[in-house]
Amino acid sequence: xxxxxxxxxxxxxxxxxxxxxxxxxxxxxxxxxxxxxxxxxxxxxxxxxxxxxxxxxxxxxxxxxxxxxxxxxxxxxxxxxxxxxxxxxxxxxxxxxxxxxxxxxxxxxxxxxxxxxxxxxxxxxxxxxxxxxxxxxxxxxxxxxxxxxxxxxxxxxxxxxxxxx
Amino acid sequence: xxxxxxxxxxxxxxxxxxxxxxxxxxxxxxxxxxxxxxxxxxxxxxxxxxxxxxxxxxxxxxxxxxxxxxxxxxxxxxxxxxxxxxxxxxxxxxxxxxxxxxxxxxxxxxxxxxxxxxxxxxxxxxxxxxxxxxxxxxxxxxxxxxxxxxxxxxxxxxxxxxxxxxxxxxxxxxxxxxxxxxxxxxxxxxxxxxxxxxxxxxxxxxxxxxxxxxxxxxxxxxxxxxxxxxxxxxxxxxxxxxxxxxxxxxxxxxxxxxxxxxxxxxxxxxxxxxxxxxxxxxxxxxxxxxxxxxxxxxxxxxxxxxxxxxxxxxxxxxxxxxxxxxxxxxxxxxxxxxxxxxxxxxxxxxxxxxxxxxxxxxxxxxxxxxxxxxxxxxxxxxxxxxxxxxxxxxxxxxxxxxxxxxxxxxxxxxxxxxxxxxxxxxxxxxxxxxxxxxxxxxxxxxxxxxxxxxxxxxxxxxxxxxxxxxxxxxxxxxxxxxxxxxxxxxxxxxxxxxxxxxxxxxxxxxxxxxxxxxxxxxxxxxxxxxxxxxxxxxxxxxxxxxxxxxxxxxxxxxxxxxxxxxxxxxxxxxxxxxxxxxxxxxxxxxxxxxxxxxxxxxxxxxxxxxxxxxxxxxxxxxxxxxxxxxxxxxxxxxxxxxxxxxxxxxxxxxxxxxxxxxxxxxxxxxxxxxxxxxxxxxxxxxxxxxxxxxxxxxxxxxxxxxxxxxxxxxxxxxxxxxxxxxxxxxxxxxxxxxxxxxxxxxxxxxxxxxx
Numbered sequence: 070x071x072x073x074x075x076x077x078x079x080x081x082x083x084x085x086x087x088x089x090x091x092x093x094x095x096x097x098x099x100x101x102x103x104x105x106x107x108x109x110x111x112x113x114x115x116x117x118x119x120x121x122x123x124x125x126x127x128x129x130x131x132x133x134x135x136x137x138x139x140x141x142x143x144x145x146x147x148x149x150x151x152x153x154x155x156x157x158x159x160x161x162x163x164x165x166x167x168x169x170x171x172x173x174x175x176x177x178x179x180x181x182x183x184x185x186x187x188x189x190x191x192x193x194x195x196x197x198x199x200x201x202x203x204x205x206x207x208x209x210x211x212x213x214x215x216x217x218x219x220x221x222x223x224x225x226x227x228x229x230x231x232x233x234x
Numbered sequence: 235x236x237x238x239x240x241x242x243x244x245x246x247x248x249x250x251x252x253x254x255x256x257x258x259x260x261x262x263x264x265x266x267x268x269x270x271x272x273x274x275x276x277x278x279x280x281x282x283x284x285x286x287x288x289x290x291x292x293x294x295x296x297x298x299x300x301x302x303x304x305x306x307x308x309x310x311x312x313x314x315x316x317x318x319x320x321x322x323x324x325x326x327x328x329x330x331x332x333x334x335x336x337x338x339x340x341x342x343x344x345x346x347x348x349x350x351x352x353x354x355x356x357x358x359x360x361x362x363x364x365x366x367x368x369x370x371x372x373x374x375x376x377x378x379x380x381x382x383x384x385x386x387x388x389x390x391x392x393x394x395x396x397x398x399x400x401x402x403x404x405x406x407x408x409x410x411x412x413x414x415x416x417x418x419x420x421x422x423x424x425x426x427x428x429x430x431x432x433x434x435x436x437x438x439x440x441x442x443x444x445x446x447x448x449x450x451x452x453x454x455x456x457x458x459x460x461x462x463x464x465x466x467x468x469x470x471x472x473x474x475x476x477x478x479x480x481x482x483x484x485x486x487x488x489x490x491x492x493x494x495x496x497x498x499x500x501x502x503x504x505x506x507x508x509x510x511x512x513x514x515x516x517x518x519x520x521x522x523x524x525x526x527x528x529x530x531x532x533x534x535x536x537x538x539x540x541x542x543x544x545x546x547x548x549x550x551x552x553x554x555x556x557x558x559x560x561x562x563x564x565x566x567x568x569x570x571x572x573x574x575x576x577x578x579x580x581x582x583x584x585x586x587x588x589x590x591x592x593x594x595x596x597x598x599x600x601x602x603x604x605x606x607x608x609x610x611x612x613x614x615x616x617x618x619x620x621x622x623x624x625x626x627x628x629x630x631x632x633x634x635x636x637x638x639x640x641x642x643x644x645x646x647x648x649x650x651x652x653x654x655x656x657x658x659x660x661x662x663x664x665x666x667x668x669x670x671x672x673x674x675x676x677x678x679x680x681x682x683x684x685x686x687x688x689x690x691x692x693x694x695x696x697x698x699x700x701x702x703x704x705x706x707x708x709x710x711x712x713x714x715x716x717x718x719x720x721x722x723x724x725x726x727x728x729x730x731x732x733x734x735x736x737x738x739x740x741x742x743x744x745x746x747x748x749x750x751x752x753x754x755x756x757x758x759x760x761x762x763x764x765x766x767x768x769x770x771x772x773x774x775x776x777x778x779x780x781x782x783x784x785x786x787x788x789x790x791x792x793x794x795x796x797x798x799x800x801x802x803x804x805x806x807x808x809x810x811x812x813x814x815x816x817x818x819x820x821x822x823x824x825x826x827x828x829x830x831x832x833x834x835x836x837x838x839x840x841x842x843x844x845x846x847x848x849x850x851x852x853x854x855x856x857x858x859x860x861x862x863x864x865x866x867x868x869x870x871x872x873x874x875x876x877x878x879x880x881x882x883x884x885x886x887x888x889x890x891x892x893x894x895x896x897x898x899x900x901x902x903x904x905x906x907x908x909x910x911x912x913x914x915x916x917x918x919x920x921x922x923x924x925x926x927x928x929x930x931x932x933x934x935x936x937x938x939x940x941x942x943x944x945x946x947x948x949x950x951x952x953x954x955x956x957x958x959x960x961x962x963x964x965x966x967x968x969x970x971x972x973x974x975x976x977x978x979x980x981x982x983x984x985x986x987x988x989x
Contacts (some may be wrong), residue, residue: 071322072668088359089304089359089361089362091361091365092361096360096361099274099275100359103277104268105268105271105275105277106268106269106272107268108265108272108432108481109274109434109511110432110433110434110481110915111514111515111914111915112513112514113514113914113915115514115516115915115916116432116571117913118432123612139796145268145580146266146267146268147267147268147269149267150267155263155266155267155844159266160266162262162266163259163262163263163266164258166259166879166880166882166883167256168265168266168712169389169482169713169714169883169887170431170433170479170480170481170482170483170711170712171261171264171265171479171481171712172272172431172432172433172479172481172482173432173481174265174266175268178266180717189521195924197923198923198924198926198927199923200923201557201923201926202923202924202925203922204828204922204923205432205915205920206432206923207430207431207432207482207484207886207920208432208712208887209886209888209889209890209891209921209926210885210886210887211886211890211921211923211926211929212885212886212926213883213886214923214927217924233756
């Protein structure tokens with residue numbers, strides 16, 4: 070049995086054959102499409118390591134059945150950098166040492182990109198901490214993560230202002 | 235394994251050295267772009283997926299498995315049970331060296347703990363293997379599970395921790411207690427905790443004849459090869475382990491475990507690559523944890539608040555079939571001066587998976603109890619808890635009287651207290667409130683960690699183009715080995731770090747030793763330093779023998795290696811670049827080797843520890859009894875700091891682990907079944923970002939001329955210690971409730987009259 074669906078992944082339209090209806094979006098990305106950036110930390114929507122953007126919203130891809138997303142736009146960690154030029158959130162994570170082992174990092178970064186787009190956090194570190202709390206970091210890099218999100222948010226806002234000017 | 239791309243480093247100021255600079259991580263770009271490959275990211279052609287079926291009872295035997303149902307599921311290739319498991323060359327019920335525990339590899343139908351593998355299903359897809367494992371529907375003959383102090387079997391252990399003595403006595407305890415004005419005696423409990431590295435244990439195994447390649451996260455890359463080789467009856471050199479990145483380890487990825495061996499066995503049996511990744515729930519059993527402890531502390535206190543006796547006893551839990559006893563009592567051997575110290579440990583057998591080393595094994599749980607007990611003594615005397623600690627400051631190692639190789643703990647106390655604002659703290663509890671009416675409390679704890687060193691080797695190759703290749707099979711589980719070790723090597727080679735290609739984390743490289751015990755940077759670092767110096771010496775020999783070189787005849791005077799050039803030590807204007815020296819010698823490269831080597835006499839003479847002081851502020855809701863940390867300040871002295879940016883991150887992480895220990899994490903066993911009721915990341919509570927509002931780490935300068943030639947101590951574990959006690963003491967200060975069972979729970983505070 071094979072079911073076909075279409076997804077736009079990191080800007081590339083793709084026709085995807087699903088060989089098993091039980092396949093989650095995370096397992097589709099990792100095991101069938103070779104996009105292993107999103108990580109499986111719990112497979113229960115509890116850790117956030119698998120976070121991707123679907124139609125601009127951050128979701129736990131381990132909880133989404135792939136077939137339920139026909140026609141969706143999916144952005145993964147692999148789709149954030151512009152060639153060798155890092156996305157401001159990626160650069161800020163390096164500058165603020167917002168990771169150690171790196172396993173939760175793709176999820177943290179995608180979650181941060183989603184959070185900034187949601188526009189709810191503002192410049193309040195407490196809001197950022199709360200709204201980034203769906204992404205567990207067992208190494209405890211939270212201080213750097215919060216600083217990185219705040220800085221990247223500012224960089225993106227400045228860039229938008231410059232673009233508008 | 236080389237990094238695929240050179241990552242850009244932030245601008246930094248050179249102070250004539252590479253070490254000491256706050257470089258950003260060399261693996262940073264790979265990690266933020268998703269290109270860093272962890273074990274389960276590997277998908278060799280033809281790979282199968284293995285999923286273990288695990289026991290849902292804690293003790294008994296498996297009486298049936300529906301193998302036919304599993305095999306009938308589309309995509310299932312094989313089901314391995316004790317009935318058809320191919321033989322192994324090593325009996326898994328026998329120990330295999332220090333880190334080779336007795337493990338379960340389907341040797342029989344016995345169940346010794348929950349989540350023990352009882353079968354392995356291998357299929358073409360992960361979905362099919364998962365469904366196949368579910369269809370096995372194991373049936374059991376269960377015996378009552380032993381889950382705690384009431385029903386476990388107590389015994390006198392031969393050793394605790396990794397080969398440590400179960401009893402240590404200094405001085406005369408009875409005399410010390412007799413001399414005391416007051417005796418404080420209390421009991422403390424710490425729960426079973428699970429490492430919960432973000433990356434579940436995984437392996438991708440590929441056989442080629444009697445050679446096997448294992449992609450797996452591993453904290454002891456070379457040492458583990460011998461263990462796997464023993465199980466499969468092949469020479470150690472036939473095993474290649476690739477572990478470029480570990481998604482966290484914390485001690486759980488140094489010891490061989492059953493599921494990974496089963497996956498390797500399946501790959502050999504089926505002649506195809508096999509991947510296995512444990513589920514989160516399956517990590518609560520076969521891959522180690524911090525064993526529960528029941529501790530008793532008895533402190534004798536005499537004039538001026540000086541300790542006259544310190545007695546620390548721990549009952550430490552282990553499995554029914556293997557011994558790893560959390561050496562919690564040992565935490566009292568090193569911190570405070572007392573004329574008499576006695577530490578003792580008793581074992582307790584429970585129906586759990588075998589515990590193992592987990593970030594600061596012994597030190598964390600022992601420090602938790604000791605630091606609270608010390609606070610209780612200060613409280614009993616009406617002394618400020620920091621003042622009491624200073625009154626019992628150890629000027630030499632307690633018990634032995636050995637001098638410290640360095641000890642800037644006084645500076646840690648002073649600097650931490652200053653930054654925290656400790657002065658003016660009311661002595662009595664329940665005296666402070668914030669603007670929202672929450673109870674506020676301040677507490678302090680002393681942090682300490684020893685400085686173990688492990689055997690390690692390295693190779694450094696200076697190349698004709700003026701770059702270097704540096705190699706050691708160390709492991710980066712997040713602590714920053716990719717960066718800090720490269721800095722040490724670059725320093726020794728007299729090169730910029732971006733001129734150094736660094737290979738790490740694959741077992742074919744020189745043995746980098748174990749990433750554990752906070753000793754990896756010192757140990758692998760020393761090997762790299764020595765390899766670098768050896769390469770430079772060989773280069774200097776080429777130059778000093780060459781009449782055409784400005785360094786001709788410099789042999790006895792010596793040279794200085796700096797920024798890719800050798801300079802005469804007595805006349806630095808006479809110098810030559812590495813490129814020129816190698817070109818004229820017609821040499822493509824010079825190769826240096828090195829190993830961890832330090833002065834063993836010094837190691838016996840001097841007592842060597844990293845120290846620190848942690849200050850905590852907590853806020854407790856007086857109506858709900860909910861306690862949250864609002865501020866943590868830690869000041870640590872750990873010898874020479876290789877990379878302050880990464881070291882601060884280690885301290886932050888350690889302090890967060892301390893916060894977690896104090897207020898959040900505990901595995902809870904169902905007494906009826908032995909099952910862990912919270913075996914997931916929602917109910918086994920680890921800190922999230924919102925739990926960590928304000929953290930400060932102070933790197934207190936400390937020079938150490940004896941610990942090793944680099945002056946490096948360890949930083950990975952120390953910050954867990956001290957923090958737990960500081961937070962528990964702050965909870966007391968906020969509420970007046972002394973909670974002696976970790977983690978401090980809402981119900982403990984409500985039961986003590988808060989809320």
